[in-house]
Amino acid sequence: MPAQPNSTDINSRSSLPVHALRPGEIEHFLTDLNETEAAYLRAHDFSGKAASVVLLPSPEGISRAVLGLGDHPGPATFGDLHKKLPNGIDWTLLPGSYDPGEAYLGITLGAYRFDRFRKPDAKLPHISVQNAPDRAKRLAEAVCFARDLVNMPANHLGPAELADAGEALARRHGARSRRIRGAELASGYPALHAVGAGSDRKPEILQFSWGENPSHPLISLCGKGVCFDSGGYDLKPSAAMLRMKKDMGGAAITLGVAQAIMALDLPVRLEVRIGCVENSVSGHAMRPLDVLATRAGLTVEVGNTDAEGRLVLADMLTDAADAKPDWLIDFATLTGAARVALGPELPALFANDDRLADALIASGTAAHDPLWQLPLWHGYESWLHSKIADMNTVAPKPFSGAIVAALFLKRFVPAGIAWAHIDTYAWNDSTTPGKPEGGEAQSLMATVGAIEYLASISVSERS
CATH class of the missing domain: 3.40.220.10 (Leucine Aminopeptidase, subunit E, domain 1)
Known part of the structure; x- marks a missing residue:
C-alpha cells in the first residue's frame, strides 16, 4: 500500500x-x-x-x-x-x-x-x-510507510483500511494476526468501542504477534488509530479539524516501529495492537457525562468527547499488560497540551521506569529523533476524580493536560510493568531538510534504537 x-x-x-x-x-x-x-x-x-x-x-x-x-x-x-x-x-x-x-x-x-x-x-x-548500511535502508522504509499512512486522506483510510494495512504488514513478515470487532469488541474493549460507536465505519482492533523464542524480551506496542477526529459532541472548530486525518499517527508509528523490528529481524518477541476507530457525531455517539465501562473493570465518566484517544488506549493497555511484557510502549497524538508545552518537533515522553525512559531518550538523541520527558506528577492524580464513576477522562482545570492524560493511562498499567507513553504530533508543519511537510513518524527511530539496546543485554541485566 x-x-x-x-x-x-x-x-x-x-x-x-x-x-x-x-x-x-x-x-x-x-x-x-x-x-x-x-x-x-x-x-x-x-x-x-x-x-x-x-x-x-x-x-x-x-x-x-x-x-x-x-x-x-x-x-x-x-x-x-x-x-x-x-x-x-x-x-x-x-x-x-x-x-x-x-x-x-x-x-x-x-x-x-x-x-x-x-x-x-x-x-x-x-x-x-x-x-x-542495511539498517538505514530498513529504517527509511519504515518511516516512509508510516508517513504514507498519516498522509492518507480519511475517506481513503478509515478504521477497516488502517487495520488492512497492519494486517498486510503482519502477513509480509509471517506474524500471526487477528481482528477484533463487533460483539467481541463491545464486550471485551468497551471504552474503545464507545469511541467508535458514532461512526458508520465500525471500530476494530488489529492485533499481531511476531517472534517465538522465550529467551527474547517481549515488547508490546499500542497505537491510537483515530482515522478522523471530529471531537464528537464536543465538536472541534473547523480550523482544528483540518489535520485530524493525522489523529491515527500513533497507530502509524506503531506499525512503522513493528516493520523496522521485523525487517531487521531483531531478537525480540513482539506484540502489536492498534485501535482503529473514527470519532464522529450521531445518535449512537458517546455523550458528555456518559459513564463507560473499561476492560480493566474501572468505570469512566466522559468529561469531554474530544478526549477520546485515552479511551482507545486504555483497553489495549490493559490487554497488553496481561502478558507481562518487558517493555510496554504506546504512541498517540493525544493532547494539544503537549504541543503547547514542547512545540511540534518534540514528542512528550512519560514513563514509569527510568531505564526505559533513559533508553528512549539516549536512542532518540543518537538518532536525531528527540524526545523530552515530562513527569507523571502524582499531585495531579486527584484531578481525575469523578463523583459518579471511578474516574473522569479529563480534569476540571485547564492546566497540565498532557500530564493528566498520561496519569489517566497510567491507571490501566499494572504495577511492575515498565511502560512508556509517547504523546506525538506526527506531522511536519513545514518542509525542513529531511522532513517534508506532512505526516511524520516522530519517535520511530528512537524506539527502534531503544529496543535494539534491550535486545542486546542479557536476561539478568534486564531484571
Whole structure:
C-alpha cells in the first residue's frame, strides 16, 4: 500500500561523484583537483558550511559536486541534497568523514513525496550512498510507510483500511494476526468501542504477534488509530479539524516501529495492537457525562468527547499488560497540551521506569529523533476524580493536560510493568531538510534504537 522512498540506492556506472567535505578537509581536496576545478571552487568561496553545494564544471558540463558537511554532520546535512543537484544525472555520494547511514536517511527521507493522488511536481535526481548500511535502508522504509499512512486522506483510510494495512504488514513478515470487532469488541474493549460507536465505519482492533523464542524480551506496542477526529459532541472548530486525518499517527508509528523490528529481524518477541476507530457525531455517539465501562473493570465518566484517544488506549493497555511484557510502549497524538508545552518537533515522553525512559531518550538523541520527558506528577492524580464513576477522562482545570492524560493511562498499567507513553504530533508543519511537510513518524527511530539496546543485554541485566 505505502509507496517506497523516492531516493534510490543504485549503482550506476555513469553516475557523477558527490564529495562530502568538512571545513578542515578542503585544502587537501583542492590539491586533487585540476587547475580549472580548483579555481572554480575557490572562486565560489566554498568553506564547507553544512549543506552547501558547489557543482564543478567540465567540458561536458559538470564533473562532480562538492557538499559541505560543517563540523557536526547529521541527517539534516543531506536532507535537501536532492534539491541542489540537477536531475537527469545519477549521483553517488562518496565515502567521507560522515556516517553513511545518517546520509542515506537524510537523502531518502528528504526526497520523500506523497504523490498518491497527483502527478509528481518534478522528477528527482537519483542519489546513491556508498556503504549505506542495511539498517538505514530498513529504517527509511519504515518511516516512509508510516508517513504514507498519516498522509492518507480519511475517506481513503478509515478504521477497516488502517487495520488492512497492519494486517498486510503482519502477513509480509509471517506474524500471526487477528481482528477484533463487533460483539467481541463491545464486550471485551468497551471504552474503545464507545469511541467508535458514532461512526458508520465500525471500530476494530488489529492485533499481531511476531517472534517465538522465550529467551527474547517481549515488547508490546499500542497505537491510537483515530482515522478522523471530529471531537464528537464536543465538536472541534473547523480550523482544528483540518489535520485530524493525522489523529491515527500513533497507530502509524506503531506499525512503522513493528516493520523496522521485523525487517531487521531483531531478537525480540513482539506484540502489536492498534485501535482503529473514527470519532464522529450521531445518535449512537458517546455523550458528555456518559459513564463507560473499561476492560480493566474501572468505570469512566466522559468529561469531554474530544478526549477520546485515552479511551482507545486504555483497553489495549490493559490487554497488553496481561502478558507481562518487558517493555510496554504506546504512541498517540493525544493532547494539544503537549504541543503547547514542547512545540511540534518534540514528542512528550512519560514513563514509569527510568531505564526505559533513559533508553528512549539516549536512542532518540543518537538518532536525531528527540524526545523530552515530562513527569507523571502524582499531585495531579486527584484531578481525575469523578463523583459518579471511578474516574473522569479529563480534569476540571485547564492546566497540565498532557500530564493528566498520561496519569489517566497510567491507571490501566499494572504495577511492575515498565511502560512508556509517547504523546506525538506526527506531522511536519513545514518542509525542513529531511522532513517534508506532512505526516511524520516522530519517535520511530528512537524506539527502534531503544529496543535494539534491550535486545542486546542479557536476561539478568534486564531484571
